[in-house]
Amino acid sequence: MALELLAQTLVNGLVLGAGYAVIAVGLTLIFGIVGIANFAHGAFFAMGGYACYLLTSQGLNYLAAVPLSVLIVVIIGALTEWIVIRRSLYGDSHHGSLIVTFALGQAAVAGLILIFGPDPLPVPSPLGQSTMRFLGIFVTSQRAFIFVCSVLVLGALGLWLRLSIKGQQVVAVAQNARGALYSGIDVPWIRALAFVLGVAAAGLAGALLAPITTIYPTMGYSALIVGFTVVILGGMGSIPGAMLGALLIGVANALFETYVSVSWTPALGWALVIATLLFRPQGLLGQLQQHRH
Amino acid sequence: MIDREQVAVSDKKRSGRTAREASYVACALIAIAVFAYTFTDPFVVTLAGYTCAFALFALSINIILGGVGEVPLGQCLFFGVGAYGAAIGMGKLGLPFEVSVLIALVLSVVLAAIIGVITLRLTGAYFSIVSWGLTGVAMVAATNLEEITGGPLGLFGFPPIEIGPLQLSDPQTYFAVTATILLLAILFLVALRRSPFGAAMDSVRQNPHLARSVGVDVARVRLKAFMLSAPFAALAGALAVPYTQIVTPEVFSVANTVDGLLMVLLGGAQLVVGPVIGAAIFTLIPQAMNLDPNIRILVFSSIIILIMMFAPGGLHQLGVALRDRLGRKTDDDRSR
Numbered sequence: 001m002a003l004e005l006l007a008q009t010l011v012n013g014l015v016l017g018a019g020y021a022v023i024a025v026g027l028t029l030i031f032g033i034v035g036i037a038n039f040a041h042g043a044f045f046a047m048g049g050y051a052c053y054l055l056t057s058q059g060l061n062y063l064a065a066v067p068l069s070v071l072i073v074v075i076i077g078a079l080t081e082w083i084v085i086r087r088s089l090y091g092d093s094h095h096g097s098l099i100v101t102f103a104l105g106q107a108a109v110a111g112l113i114l115i116f117g118p119d120p121l122p123v124p125s126p127l128g129q130s131t132m133r134f135l136g137i138f139v140t141s142q143r144a145f146i147f148v149c150s151v152l153v154l155g156a157l158g159l160w161l162r163l164s165i166k167g168q169q170v171v172a173v174a175q176n177a178r179g180a181l182y183s184g185i186d187v188p189w190i191r192a193l194a195f196v197l198g199v200a201a202a203g204l205a206g207a208l209l210a211p212i213t214t215i216y217p218t219m220g221y222s223a224l225i226v227g228f229t230v231v232i233l234g235g236m237g238s239i240p241g242a243m244l245g246a247l248l249i250g251v252a253n254a255l256f257e258t259y260v261s262v263s264w265t266p267a268l269g270w271a272l273v274i275a276t277l278l279f280r281p282q283g284l285l286g287q288l289q290q291h292r293h
Numbered sequence: 294m295i296d297r298e299q300v301a302v303s304d305k306k307r308s309g310r311t312a313r314e315a316s317y318v319a320c321a322l323i324a325i326a327v328f329a330y331t332f333t334d335p336f337v338v339t340l341a342g343y344t345c346a347f348a349l350f351a352l353s354i355n356i357i358l359g360g361v362g363e364v365p366l367g368q369c370l371f372f373g374v375g376a377y378g379a380a381i382g383m384g385k386l387g388l389p390f391e392v393s394v395l396i397a398l399v400l401s402v403v404l405a406a407i408i409g410v411i412t413l414r415l416t417g418a419y420f421s422i423v424s425w426g427l428t429g430v431a432m433v434a435a436t437n438l439e440e441i442t443g444g445p446l447g448l449f450g451f452p453p454i455e456i457g458p459l460q461l462s463d464p465q466t467y468f469a470v471t472a473t474i475l476l477l478a479i480l481f482l483v484a485l486r487r488s489p490f491g492a493a494m495d496s497v498r499q500n501p502h503l504a505r506s507v508g509v510d511v512a513r514v515r516l517k518a519f520m521l522s523a524p525f526a527a528l529a530g531a532l533a534v535p536y537t538q539i540v541t542p543e544v545f546s547v548a549n550t551v552d553g554l555l556m557v558l559l560g561g562a563q564l565v566v567g568p569v570i571g572a573a574i575f576t577l578i579p580q581a582m583n584l585d586p587n588i589r590i591l592v593f594s595s596i597i598i599l600i601m602m603f604a605p606g607g608l609h610q611l612g613v614a615l616r617d618r619l620g621r622k623t624d625d626d627r628s629r
Contacts, residue, residue, distance in 0.1 A: 031418075036418075037417075037418030037421075037422065084598060084602070087602050088598075088601055088602050096601050098364050098417070098418055098421060099364060099554075099558065099597065099601055100597075100598055100601045100602070102364075102366075102551075102554075103555075103594040103595075103597040103598050103601070104594070104598060106551055106590055106594040107590070107591050107594035107595055107598070109590075110587040110588070110590040110591040110594065111591055113587045114585070114587050114588065114591065221547070225425070225426060225429060228422045228426070229426065232419070232422065232423075236419075263433070263436070263437050264433060264437060266429060266430075266433045267429070267430045267433045267434070269426075270423075270426040270427065270429060270430050271430075273423065273426060274411060274423070277411070277414075277415065277419075277423065278411065281414075281415075
């Protein structure tokens with residue numbers, strides 16, 4: 001019985017972690033390639049959820065709505081990159097990009113409240129209420145779907161980075177942007193691509209989690225905070241670090257919830273982050289930062 | 294000879310400056326008095342008092358943003374400590390308002406010292422994220438420690454709040470007190486900016502490596518600035534209590550920091566009174582136009598994005614640029 005509870009908790013943690021991983025990989029990709037901490041990430045997460053709500057409320061099936069929501073977020077992300085981000089990257093002020101992305105997030109949340117109202121809205125999913133049982137462990141179908149989608153997307157991203165020419169160019173820019181520029185890589189284009197990919201991941205996570213959490217305008221804050229805790233724990237800019245960090249925080253949260261206290265769980269991630277920063281500032285799999293603004 | 298002349302000139306300049314500043318202060322005091330006793334609508338006067346309290350919070354944010362150049366997304370932690378300090382001191386311990394506020398101020402400085410030692414080793418986005426995260430921890434703690442903080446419902450139903458003979462429940466007195474405290478804070482910050490410590494903060498913001506090479510203890514300056522900013526925020530939080538009449542875990546919400554940050558960025562981070570100008574714009578215009586708070590956030594966030602893209606020093610930078618351009622034009626004309 002105790003063993004079953006532990007197994008159930010671990011599985012819940014892994015499923016939770018898979019969702020976190022998608023958010024965090026987007027965040028870490030943008031940090032590694034574009035060099036900014038994207039404080040608007042949570043807003044794109046919320047937009048994914050709202051796009052999914054709009055599409056399903058038009059009668060579209062949830063499974064078809066998810067990829068379309070990601071497409072909508074991609075379009076918004078590309079426009080944002082084109083209009084705002086690339087113009088505010090190279091200013092004199094070190095905190096310019098931080099304030100700009102933060103203000104973007106604020107504006108987006110205020111916009112969502114004005115359009116859809118502040119109250120939570122449900123997103124129906126055909127996987128809704130059914131559960132699957134495997135070796136005495138219960139998983140709702142929606143959570144299983146989230147897990148499978150996350151693993152597939154992260155796997156595809158990893159393969160793309162490793163095997164394709166564009167992916168290798170992205171890796172090259174992350175390692176040494178100036179060197180990449182000298183070898184003829186179109187760095188501004190790669191940066192735009194990384195930004196759009198990153199926010200697309202956030203949008204996907206929003207669309208995937210929407211049926212579980214319902215959607216509300218400030219849903220992005222908790223996603224953003226979880227994303228940052230994961231990314232700092234794993235090492236900013238490191239994609240394997242983000243995945244490892246997501247699984248660790250997912251499992252730690254689930255264990256803490258089951259065995260210690262539900263109401264104190266939101267503080268756990270930060271305790272881990274502060275411990276990380278004190279004892280291993282570069283994160284679990286991160287590399288020591290060179291001087292960079 | 295020349296030296297003496299120069300000294301005389303600079304002395305004259307300095308005494309001119311002090312005289313001008315004294316007249317500014319006198320004008321401000323007269324304006325406070327006139328405002329407090331001509332406007333009789335209690336709502337407007339109370340709102341003005343609250344705006345002064347919040348401007349104090351914006352000043353606290355600007356000690357970090359304009360002083361050492363970090364974005365303090367967690368500054369509402371100290372705002373909340375001030376608010377909860379006043380509320381717990383009055384409501385739970387039965388202390389007078391002044392004593393509760395003093396205890397809260399001391400607590401905020403101690404807390405800033407502890408947090409600063411941990412977080413100020415970080416710079417840029419890391420610092421902002423972790424300080425934001427700590428406010429999340431504070432919110433969780435305030436929600437869960439029900440015996441002390443009243444839990445999610447918060448603390449309310451205070452005895453009439455007074456400082457000595459001054460009744461803060463009276464709108465005019467409330468405004469006069471907050472405005473005077475704000476004025477004192479501005480004077481203090483002007484003096485601070487001119488002191489050697491102000492110069493040290495400037496050097497740390499502009500180029501920490503250079504600052505270290507000429508003997509500025511960068512970590513120490515950053516920690517001192519952080520510890521200095523905390524009581525301003527706590528005082529703001531405590532002075533907001535007579536207006537809000539309730540303290541809930543929401544005081545630790547990032548929305549509070551956002552309001553303060555928008556005020557600073559609107560007014561300009563490099564001007565001591567910038568945050569106060571920003572606070573006035575941020576509160577008065579939406580009030581006059583009867584704007585929905587979300588439209589307010591949307592409009593001001595968009596303005597901030599535009600400012601950061603085109604004039605990263607704040608609105609007054611546009612004014613300075615314009616003046617320079619016009620000034621240069623007249624000079625050119627004259628030389629022709």
